[in-house]
Amino acid sequence: MILSKRLQERRLAAEVSLEEAARVLRVKPLTIRRLEKAEVALRPVYVEKLLESYGAGRQEIEEFCALAEQANEPGWWYSYRDVVPSWFKAFVSLETGARTLRTYEPHYVTGLLQTPSYARACLRGGFPNEPESDLERRVELRMRRQDLLTGPDRPTLWVVMEEAVLHREVGSAEIMREQIEHLLEVMEQPHISVDIVPFAAGAHVGTCAPFTYFRFAEPELPDIVYSELLTAAVYLDQRSDVVAHLEAHNRLSLLTSARESKALLTRMRKEYS
Numbered sequence: 001m002i003l004s005k006r007l008q009e010r011r012l013a014a015e016v017s018l019e020e021a022a023r024v025l026r027v028k029p030l031t032i033r034r035l036e037k038a039e040v041a042l043r044p045v046y047v048e049k050l051l052e053s054y055g056a057g058r059q060e061i062e063e064f065c066a067l068a069e070q071a072n073e074p075g076w077w078y079s080y081r082d083v084v085p086s087w088f089k090a091f092v093s094l095e096t097g098a099r100t101l102r103t104y105e106p107h108y109v110t111g112l113l114q115t116p117s118y119a120r121a122c123l124r125g126g127f128p129n130e131p132e133s134d135l136e137r138r139v140e141l142r143m144r145r146q147d148l149l150t151g152p153d154r155p156t157l158w159v160v161m162e163e164a165v166l167h168r169e170v171g172s173a174e175i176m177r178e179q180i181e182h183l184l185e186v187m188e189q190p191h192i193s194v195d196i197v198p199f200a201a202g203a204h205v206g207t208c209a210p211f212t213y214f215r216f217a218e219p220e221l222p223d224i225v226y227s228e229l230l231t232a233a234v235y236l237d238q239r240s241d242v243v244a245h246l247e248a249h250n251r252l253s254l255l256t257s258a259r260e261s262k263a264l265l266t267r268m269r270k271e272y273s
Contacts, residue, residue, distance in 0.1 A: 002221060048061055080140075082134075094226070095212075105160070106161070107168070107210065108122055113183060113186055118176075118178070119143070120139050122170055149186075156191050156192075159194045161196055164199075174272075187261075195258070198264060205251050208248075209228065209229070223237070223242045224236065225237075225245045227245075
């Protein structure tokens with residue numbers, strides 16, 4: 001996405017139109033637009049020809065092509081592609097590169113904070129006919145995603161969940177107790193915040209689908225919001241859409257506090273004892 005944005009900026013600085021750039025590659029203008037929106041891979045041969053037409057020097061072209069080759073290399077999650085829906089692959093990539101993650105989850109504990117047992121029970125419910133081997137690979141992927149929370153460049157994670165999440169017994173009482181204990185532990189980490197919106201909050205702006213907000217360190221990347229449906233997902237980067245979700249997350253967080261959330265988790269842990 002960063003390279004695509006820079007490629008677009010280089011074209012605009014050279015005052016080359018989409019149509020003129022398309023003629024260089026003998027493609028349609030739509031192809032150039034898709035390249036600049038990171039909707040297709042940046043093929044080094046295309047990048048080289050375009051930068052030459054934009055008046056770039058040889059060193060700049062070689063450095064850009066080298067970065068394009070690196071960007072086209074599959075991520076660590078590529079080996080799980082057989083058990084990852086096509087619409088979710090972009091999510092893992094965005095999650096890995098984000099500096100700030102803000103999540104709203106009304107149904108389950110968010111994936112980055114799930115224990116293996118809780119994750120397995122959730123996935124079994126979502127994929128009831130899945131072979132055991134594929135289910136375990138899904139669990140393994142979910143656990144590997146959590147590595148980003150312990151790395152040197154770990155992002156800030158702010159999770160807002162509904163109290164209903166704690167009352168929905170996933171797997172067994174033992175699994176729920178273990179999951180709640182894990183939430184209480186991670187809440188002590190400075191880069192992780194967990195807010196539980198109580199039933200007493202009544203109707204609120206969060207009565208919608210779960211969503212995740214991504215913010216990146218790189219200025220070329222816009223904030224992005226991901227929202228999941230039953231068989232698909234949407235990625236929103238229009239400012240009005242992103243701001244609406246960001247404001248919703250802010251409003252939801254004001255309906256509780258860290259102290260109240262910990263008290264609720266502690267009470268629910270006792271109920272599952």
